[in-house]
Amino acid sequence: MSTSISTSGADEMAVVAPNLESTAITQASHAPQVEDENMSSDDDVPLKKKTNGAGQKRAGGGGSSSSDDEKPLSKKPRTSTGAAAKKRRIIASDSEESDAGPSVKKELAPTPKTNGASKPRSSNAKKEISYSESDLSEDERPLAKKKATPKGAPVTNGNGKPKSKPKKPVTSESESEPSPSEESSEDEKPLAKKKPAAKPRKSASSAVATPATKKKTTIVKAEVDSDDDEVPLAKGKGAKGKSKVEDKKPIVKKEKKVKEEEEDEDKFKWWEQQEALGDGEVKWTTFEHNAVLFPPPYIPLPKNVKMKYDGVPLTLPPESEEVAGFFGAMIETDHAQDAKFRENFFRDFKGVLEKYPPKEDVKVKTLEKCDFKPMFEHFEREKEKKKAMTKDEKKAIKDAKDKMEAPYLFAMVDGRKEKVGNFRAEPPGLFRGRGEHPKKGTLKHRLRPEDIVLNIGKDAPIPKANIPGNWKGIQHDNTVTWLAHWKENVNGNAKYVFLSAGSSWKGQSDRAKFEKARELIKHVDKIRKDYTEDLKSKVMADRQRATALYFIDRLALRAGNEKGEDEADTVGCCSLRYEHVTLSPPNKVIFDFLGKDSMRFHQEVEVDNQVFKNIKLFKAEPKKKGDDLFDRLTTTLLNKHLNSMMPGLTAKVFRTYNASWTFQQQLKNTPKNGTVAEKIAAYNTANRDVAILCNHQKTVSKGFEASFAKAEDKIRALKYQRMKLRLQLFSLDPKIKKKRPELAEDESDLDEDFFERHETELMEKALDAARKKHEKDNVKLEEEGQSKKGKADLDERLKEIKAEFKELKKERKSKKVEPRKGATDEKLLEQIGKMDERIATARVQLEDRDKLKDVALGTSKINYIDPRLTVAWAKKYDVPLEKLFSKTLREKFPWAEAEADAKWVF
DNA sequence: ACTACAACTTAGAACCGCGGTA
DNA sequence: TACCGCGGTTCTAAGTTGTAGT
Numbered sequence: 001m002s003t004s005i006s007t008s009g010a011d012e013m014a015v016v017a018p019n020l021e022s023t024a025i026t027q028a029s030h031a032p033q034v035e036d037e038n039m040s041s042d043d044d045v046p047l048k049k050k051t052n053g054a055g056q057k058r059a060g061g062g063g064s065s066s067s068d069d070e071k072p073l074s075k076k077p078r079t080s081t082g083a084a085a086k087k088r089r090i091i092a093s094d095s096e097e098s099d100a101g102p103s104v105k106k107e108l109a110p111t112p113k114t115n116g117a118s119k120p121r122s123s124n125a126k127k128e129i130s131y132s133e134s135d136l137s138e139d140e141r142p143l144a145k146k147k148a149t150p151k152g153a154p155v156t157n158g159n160g161k162p163k164s165k166p167k168k169p170v171t172s173e174s175e176s177e178p179s180p181s182e183e184s185s186e187d188e189k190p191l192a193k194k195k196p197a198a199k200p201r202k203s204a205s206s207a208v209a210t211p212a213t214k215k216k217t218t219i220v221k222a223e224v225d226s227d228d229d230e231v232p233l234a235k236g237k238g239a240k241g242k243s244k245v246e247d248k249k250p251i252v253k254k255e256k257k258v259k260e261e262e263e264d265e266d267k268f269k270w271w272e273q274q275e276a277l278g279d280g281e282v283k284w285t286t287f288e289h290n291a292v293l294f295p296p297p298y299i300p301l302p303k304n305v306k307m308k309y310d311g312v313p314l315t316l317p318p319e320s321e322e323v324a325g326f327f328g329a330m331i332e333t334d335h336a337q338d339a340k341f342r343e344n345f346f347r348d349f350k351g352v353l354e355k356y357p358p359k360e361d362v363k364v365k366t367l368e369k370c371d372f373k374p375m376f377e378h379f380e381r382e383k384e385k386k387k388a389m390t391k392d393e394k395k396a397i398k399d400a401k402d403k404m405e406a407p408y409l410f411a412m413v414d415g416r417k418e419k420v421g422n423f424r425a426e427p428p429g430l431f432r433g434r435g436e437h438p439k440k441g442t443l444k445h446r447l448r449p450e451d452i453v454l455n456i457g458k459d460a461p462i463p464k465a466n467i468p469g470n471w472k473g474i475q476h477d478n479t480v481t482w483l484a485h486w487k488e489n490v491n492g493n494a495k496y497v498f499l500s501a502g503s504s505w506k507g508q509s510d511r512a513k514f515e516k517a518r519e520l521i522k523h524v525d526k527i528r529k530d531y532t533e534d535l536k537s538k539v540m541a542d543r544q545r546a547t548a549l550y551f552i553d554r555l556a557l558r559a560g561n562e563k564g565e566d567e568a569d570t571v572g573c574c575s576l577r578y579e580h581v582t583l584s585p586p587n588k589v590i591f592d593f594l595g596k597d598s599m600r601f602h603q604e605v606e607v608d609n610q611v612f613k614n615i616k617l618f619k620a621e622p623k624k625k626g627d628d629l630f631d632r633l634t635t636t637l638l639n640k641h642l643n644s645m646m647p648g649l650t651a652k653v654f655r656t657y658n659a660s661w662t663f664q665q666q667l668k669n670t671p672k673n674g675t676v677a678e679k680i681a682a683y684n685t686a687n688r689d690v691a692i693l694c695n696h697q698k699t700v701s702k703g704f705e706a707s708f709a710k711a712e713d714k715i716r717a718l719k720y721q722r723m724k725l726r727l728q729l730f731s732l733d734p735k736i737k738k739k740r741p742e743l744a745e746d747e748s749d750l751d752e753d754f755f756e757r758h759e760t761e762l763m764e765k766a767l768d769a770a771r772k773k774h775e776k777d778n779v780k781l782e783e784e785g786q787s788k789k790g791k792a793d794l795d796e797r798l799k800e801i802k803a804e805f806k807e808l809k810k811e812r813k814s815k816k817v818e819p820r821k822g823a824t825d826e827k828l829l830e831q832i833g834k835m836d837e838r839i840a841t842a843r844v845q846l847e848d849r850d851k852l853k854d855v856a857l858g859t860s861k862i863n864y865i866d867p868r869l870t871v872a873w874a875k876k877y878d879v880p881l882e883k884l885f886s887k888t889l890r891e892k893f894p895w896a897e898a899e900a901d902a903k904w905v906f
Numbered sequence: 907a908c909t910a911c912a913a914c915t916t917a918g919a920a921c922c923g924c925g926g927t928a
Numbered sequence: 929t930a931c932c933g934c935g936g937t938t939c940t941a942a943g944t945t946g947t948a949g950t
Contacts, residue, residue: 432940437941480912493942496912509915560944563942570942572944595943596916597918597919635945652943652944652945703933858936863916887936
């Protein structure tokens with residue numbers, strides 16, 4: 001542990017996760033203040049006061065069971081049998097590298113009764129609860145007062161620029177559209193070049209231009225689609241028109257040799273520009289794209305494929321058949337077993353059937369009587385067919401698809417070609433909400449152009465949809481980066497089409513994110529000092545905020561906004577409730593709750609004494625299950641405070657900062673002289689530590705258990721071989737037992753049960769091989785015109801084999817193994833040594849696999865770890881970058897590759 | 907202040923294709 | 929020669945943050 005002690009003086013604070021234990025100790029020593037005393041006494045009990053509608057239960061509750069803690073409340077609490085059980089997540093049993101970051105011991109032991117799944121959730125509003133005066137002086141008033149800071153100041157966005165942008169709701173209004181004129185004029189130059197001076201001026205003017213000009217957003221009715229939309233990306237803005245997908249660029253300075261190089265130079269290297277580009281209001285001046293690609297219309301199933309109801313095949317109109325098919329395709333998944341999912345699906349299915357009933361006069365009343373198997377089997381057959389297609393057929397299909405998609409792949413931004421991300425309109429289907437989402441199973445409607453609003457350059461041609469219909473609206477807002485947007489029917493959430501992760505827009509903001517996290521390094525000492533102080537604040541709101549911040553910093557919790565009743569009940573720091581945190585004296589806190597995506601966060605953590613006391617206080621009477629732990633705190637308040645400590649600082653920055661910092665620290669364990677594989681292993685270990693810190697999980701794949709067991713047996717098989725070698729050695733040279741007593745020890749892990757199994761297996765294999773050989777020989781003999789060997793011959797051979805194995809078994813039992821011919825002490829010893837090595841590496845691999853089975857490395861690599869750390873590390877240790885970053889990742893982080901050398905530090 | 911909305915980042919599951927292999 | 933495990937990619941759900949409207 002503590003790789004961290006090293007380095008600078010900044011250490012103590014800067015190092016992430018200064019071990020909580022030590023902190024606790026130091027803290028404990030000083031400052032017992034009046035209120036502390038009080039606290040331990042009565043006073044943990046704030047005055048009882050209003051309680052409001054606290055107890056209110058959430059409906060579905062599903063929790064059924066808070067019953068046993070062993071249960072992964074997270075995923076599919078489904079009652080169902082094996083399948084669900086197998087998927088269960090396992091809490092890491094130890095953290096070994098204790099040092100990893102905000103060190104927290106993963107808990108080993110089961111825990112108290114709290115259960116993240118327990119439902120009672122009070123109403124959304126923060127309830128206010130009063131705390132006793134003895135404890136906290138002022139502050140009867142909850143969230144209101146204090147915060148002397150930016151009182152009168154206008155709302156700014158950190159740059160001091162007013163950030164206003166009254167947005168017009170998307171109406172079908174016709175437009176009025178005045179003039180972003182000045183912009184377009186002065187703007188021939190790509191955004192990049194702008195002098196900084198230009199920025200303020202612009203945004204100022206646009207902000208001022210207010211109502212009349214209604215900024216740069218205009219929304220027009222979609223009736224367009226008439227004019228020149230044949231020409232997609234091309235035209236508009238003369239010059240730029242030419243870079244069509246396929247054509248090569250003529251211009252540019254010198255002629256390049258290789259094509260690839262050409263493309264390369266073609267890419268916009270925004271990071272080489274002098275000024276920051278991303279932080280302006282205006283994101284583009286010209287913007288062309290082809291909007292979204294709608295999925296093909298529904299194709300009815302063959303006539304002979306029908307779902308059955310109560311045994312009767314139903315002839316469904318395409319509209320209802322499609323919906324039946326959505327479910328039919330899923331009947332073997334966990335979703336289809338889920339009560340809520342079924343309920344919601346069936347409600348919507350019935351609705352559709354109402355409008356599009358089956359030909360037969362059958363009333364569909366219960367889902368139980370629906371038999372989708374014929375549909376399911378049909379889909380399976382189709383899949384098979386697809387798989388069985390020849391290469392050429394597959395290729396033909398792929399080519400057709402590529403051609404269809406080609407126009408959507410890229411957008412033109414200020415004359416540059418940029419890759420579009422999710423250009424496909426989401427197809428209809430059943431909503432797959434995570435965890436106990438109350439809406440899961442709900443039918444997601446098919447999108448039409450009428451649902452979709454486009455954001456596109458003023459002079460750009462309006463793209464034509466690939467299915468009939470007119471866009472819901474067109475706007476030209478150059479302060480945002482989305483291409484298209486719609487509202488999804490299930491939850492009413494907005495969906496957007498953006499450029500891809502490799503685009504300059506995304507790249508710039510990504511880089512800015514990491515730069516902000518690095519900026520935090522400079523402030524974190526002070527921030528930690530402050531919140532440590534505030535843990536003792538007399539102002540309840542401050543004390544809660546400090547405590548929350550402590551968790552966000554040390555445990556990398558998310559901010560935790562309030563959520564609605566019609567979403568899964570998950571929480572983050574600020575929304576933690578009474579039941580999510582349990583105290584375990586003297587100074588441990590046990591967290592057990594469902595976080596984003598309903599992933600369980602279950603950790604036992606040692607905390608500062610003051611934090612312990614605070615939690616006790618926050619949980620004191622009259623608070624109860626369902627109440628907010630931090631009843632005086634919201635994410636807004638927290639972020640406001642953070643922003644006052646460092647411009648632009650918000651809760652999520654801590655996650656980025658802690659993740660990257662931890663990674664950097666852990667990378668110091670890289671073996672300087674190791675092989676590439678060893679170095680990569682060290683890299684992955686560091687990555688894993690970060691993933692654990694951030695609680696990034698994945699479901700254990702269903703085959704895992706089996707394949708793990710198999711791998712264990714393989715190791716045992718190696719040990720078995722080793723044993724045989726040893727015994728040979730002893731027969732050859734009995735004295736060696738004395739000289740090398742360690743060799744006399746039996747292999748671990750091998751029991752009678754295994755021997756039986758293994759030997760039988762080996763024998764079966766040998767027998768099989770003999771039979772095959774027999775057949776093969778006969779074929780050969782026949783070809784050569786000779787007479788075949790008879791069955792007796794084979795039987796004879798089989799008998800021999802069986803006898804051999806009997807002998808083997810006897811040898812094993814008697815522990816006397818006849819040395820094979822040519823065996824010598826030296827050779828055997830060498831073989832044993834080799835075997836030891838193989839066993840050891842296999843063991844290590846297996847353990848690694850076990851540790852990673854429920855940890856997802858990708859998310860932290862993609863979102864939290866500054867890519868420049870990877871680039872620098874690769875350079876420093878001479879490991880090819882492509883071993884660390886996949887193609888897409890490299891496309892996402894070109895700026896890191898360009899920027900970081902071997903010495904770069906976070 | 908509080909809610910609703912808008913825009914963007916973060917997230918695990920599902921899907922897909924590839925190379926090893928029984 | 930199909931199977932299978934796995935990493936990479938795609939998909940879209942679920943967060944955070946900031947602003948606007950009331």
